[in-house]
Amino acid sequence: MSQPLLEIENLAVSFKSPAGQVDVTHGFNLSLQRGETIGIVGESGSGKTLSMLAMTRLLPAQAFVSSGAIRMGGTDLLALDAASFHRQISGRRVSMIFQEPMTALNPVYSIGRQLTETMIVHEGLSASVATARALEMLEAVKMPQPRLRMNQYPHQLSGGQRQRIMIAMALMNKPDVLVADEPTTALDVTVQDEIIKLLVELQQQLGMAMIFISHDLGVVSRVSERVIVMRKGETVERGETKSVLQAPSHEYTQGLLQCLWRLEDKKLSTESHHREPILRAEGIAKRYKLSAGLLKKSRKVDALKETSFSVYAGETLAIVGESGSGKSTLAKIINGLISSDRGKVTVENTAIEDIPVKQRARLIQPIFQDPYSTLNPTQTIGQIVARPLHIHKTVAAEDIEAKTLETMQKAGLSADFVHRFPGQLSGGQRQRVAIARAIILQPRILICDEPTSALDVSIQAQILDLLCKLQRELQMTLVVISHDMAVVGYLADRVFIMLDGELIESGSAAEVLQSPRTAYAKKLMSSVYRVPRASAS
Amino acid sequence: MSLLSIFRKTQLVSDARNLTPSQVMQLKASHHKGFKFGLSLLLGIALMGFVLPLMLDASPYDQDLSMRLLPPVWIEGGSWQHWLGTDGNGRDYFVRILYGARISLVVGLGAATVGMLIGVTLGLISGFYGGWVDQVVNFVLTCQLALPGLLLAMTIVFLVGPSIMVVILVIGVLHWTLFLVVVRATTRRIRKLDYVTAAQAIGTGRFEIMRREILPNLMNQIIVIFTLEVGVAILSEASLSFLGVGIQPPTPSWGLLIAEGKDALFYQPWLIILPGIALFLLVLAINMMGDGIRDITDPESQSEGSS
């Protein structure tokens, strides 16, 4: 094997805190060959990003490298002074792209200026040379209308387009190494697919090496030859991606994969049972007016075009779609939280707007995505869960406490949570509290908007199991909004696919997920990255 | 979410595991030097203004024309009988300054309360309802900001006739914009959060949502602004009184004491310096407390300024 392009040895990153020095990662090793891709996998807080920020000298102010060595073709990167590092390494030999394309570009400067400035300011090249190079790179990242883009500003572009700009910017100086930190996590699956394909293609074209950081085993298995699995600042496993994923040796990796397999292994429901419809939507539509400021032309967006469907009692219906598909608008309308412009929603044969708010609350309850904003931080868990009982008085005042504890127990929360505040709970625990609050009135329908997508993989499965169990026990109907096909496959009896405010495909889970009919649904299904199975090979 | 804030959160969680929010705040407060300094100074001044005069049994209005313009004890000619000297009417300056603290605190607290009631109500309503309600409130806000506050206060006090009540109301009515702007911004942010939607979904009424879900989450910010506005109101009262359109003689307002001492600028400068220092210390104490509360209640900050 030739001399590695990049070598990291025993790297440790620490934080200065009032209590002293805290090690966040340690013993990190990495050896990267020219042209290869290494994946770094781990959940939030595993330290996967920190090691790379240390290499690119982007650590936050309180963090520092406490030991180890980073060498790049004979140069000791840690020994370089700041000025030479910025002149020789940053953006030249090592470039980095980040997770949030919406905030990674400076909002007040044009795309052209941000693309060309390193060449003009650092290399002293003329503006025309730099512009030519920028246009060439925009072509390379397959940006439509590159000339127009140069004069545009970040807020005029979509997330996927901004990520293409980021990639073009990172590759302007033909770096040897590209560090991609969760570059597709904030994007829709079909856009993720395009960006990943683009990265792989560019890498082969330019012969650069790539370090790909992700929490998503599927994505990593697609792009990288070798993989490093991290947990709580430590490397738990490393090796060929294929062998690590097919025969994991560490119990953490095994556990992670088991969670995945368990979701995948559940037999897809073929049932499209036509029992009693509990909820009916007839021709509902919603249009939003945006920025109707003084003298400004208000832009109208059709969030939901005329849609009709039924939800059957006791089933689990999954609504799948990408951002802007109207799936969240749909969920809010059938929850009665916003009203539709046209059409009507009936629950048990009564129009939803004719159901008094209090009665509606006992029929339909929502569960939300973000466990950090779903609970009021100023109230205790006991107050939060018991609140519906105080409003609805479904049980006598002296029984409220018992009922609260019983419901919390159903949601997997022990009694000692009663006096805690949301700030003292983990994401998974908070989601359990939200579920307890939603089921305490024993609603008929539960509408779950991306209930697990903000949680780590290992927690996801627990919450999904909880939802399944409660559905059986309380005989609820579940409507699940999700972009995650694994979650959909695990929970759903029937699946709806939405695109641009329209319901374009529906059927049993098996029909839609395995043999999609429309072109978009086919594209959506093929954009999902699955981890290759040992049994399949 | 930046890496740093993630780190800070985990740090806080490990520091403060099993601590309720109020316990975390107490912990931070006990380590915050600025807050502790401000609070002690404020309590000291309040005690001196409200309790000490009762014990001294002296009146700020007692004149003794044979004892006019005595210097403080550390300047030649001063005596312990009037250790901060006397004013042009032979009134004990120490007693007058003590009473001045009362006026300042009463006006400051009163005016800030008036401003808070106006600003928080408008901010909560416009932030919660948005739309045309918000646009109307915004127009009123622009009008209020454009008005020359001091000039208007002077005019109104002059026209209506000066009294402590009028001064409190006028200053309060002119100082609500900061409450409005902050409360409105936070209300807008909170009303989009899932727990407000969840409250709607369990059948909570609008008023209850504002009272139970939104207002408690605004309290920290409101307290911080209230504290700072007390300082602003105290300075406004002093300015009005200094210009002769606020508290009227012989009431011992600090601003008025400085105005009365202005003619003796060259020969008896302490008549200006002493009430000015009192005013400075009081407002400083209040502002340090306000800054302290901001640090203490900010979930992102680790008791900064503690080291």
Next chain:
Amino acid sequence: MFRFVLGRLLVVVAVAMTLSVVAFFLLNLAVDPAQAIAGEEANLLEIEQVRQRYGFDRALTVRYVEWFSAVMHGDFGVSYYWNKPVHELLLDRVPETATLALMALSVTVVIAIPLGCAAALNPNTWIDRLALGIAVSAQAIPNFWLGLMLIILLAVIFPVFPVSGDKTLYHFVLPSFVLGASSVPPVMRLMRAGLLDVMSADYIRTARSKGFSGWQLLLRHSLRNALLPVVSVLAVQLGHKFGGSVITESVFAINGLGRLALESILGADMPTVQMLVFVFAFIFLTLNFLADIINAYLDPRLRT
């Protein structure tokens, strides 16, 4: 961009109209102008004569329309107290106050912006603490008292500057420092908070990953973003400097608009007070309008 400017202008006009109504009605209802002209000792008959002569017996709305259309022609009426057209008083006094306000704003900018930047770039160091200390103290010092202290110190004990007056620019040094100091805390705090915010933004990380650091990072990537809110606040502060000139001008005996305001109020000279309220509000609105334009120039998101 055109729509944006037009929209802002409409707001300026609407607010100015509203305020003129408020000021006119408030002042005319609170003070009987006939009484004010006739004087304290006048009997009822004399007051009634004045009322008829000046037309004060007509409906308030009619008088407002008359007043406003006159204002549109630059005629603010005649001062009872000075016996002069009000707009002449205004033109006489504007130069002093404008000089004072602009010099005071320069003082604010020169102290607050560098201090705020330095504090944000060195958080939790002695620089940061010094800046915070200055802000906290400047916020607590009564403006008029600071003026008097500086007179005692720099005009009496060490006679470096003149005690009072407005003859030369030199006379304006102490007053503009006093007036400028009051705006240092808010501007500095905003500069510091804004820059701290920007420095932790994702796009700064991007810029650092492209090899920018130090001054280049500050000037090319951070300052413009951090200055956006500061521009608005500077406009507000400059507007308040005109209104706040009342105190400074009375302490330093400068014959500007502020002193005119104080004298007119104490003399119950409502035409002048009306004019001043209107003019101060108009100055404030114009400055804000300019700040909006500057911000739209600096931030493309505001242009669309």
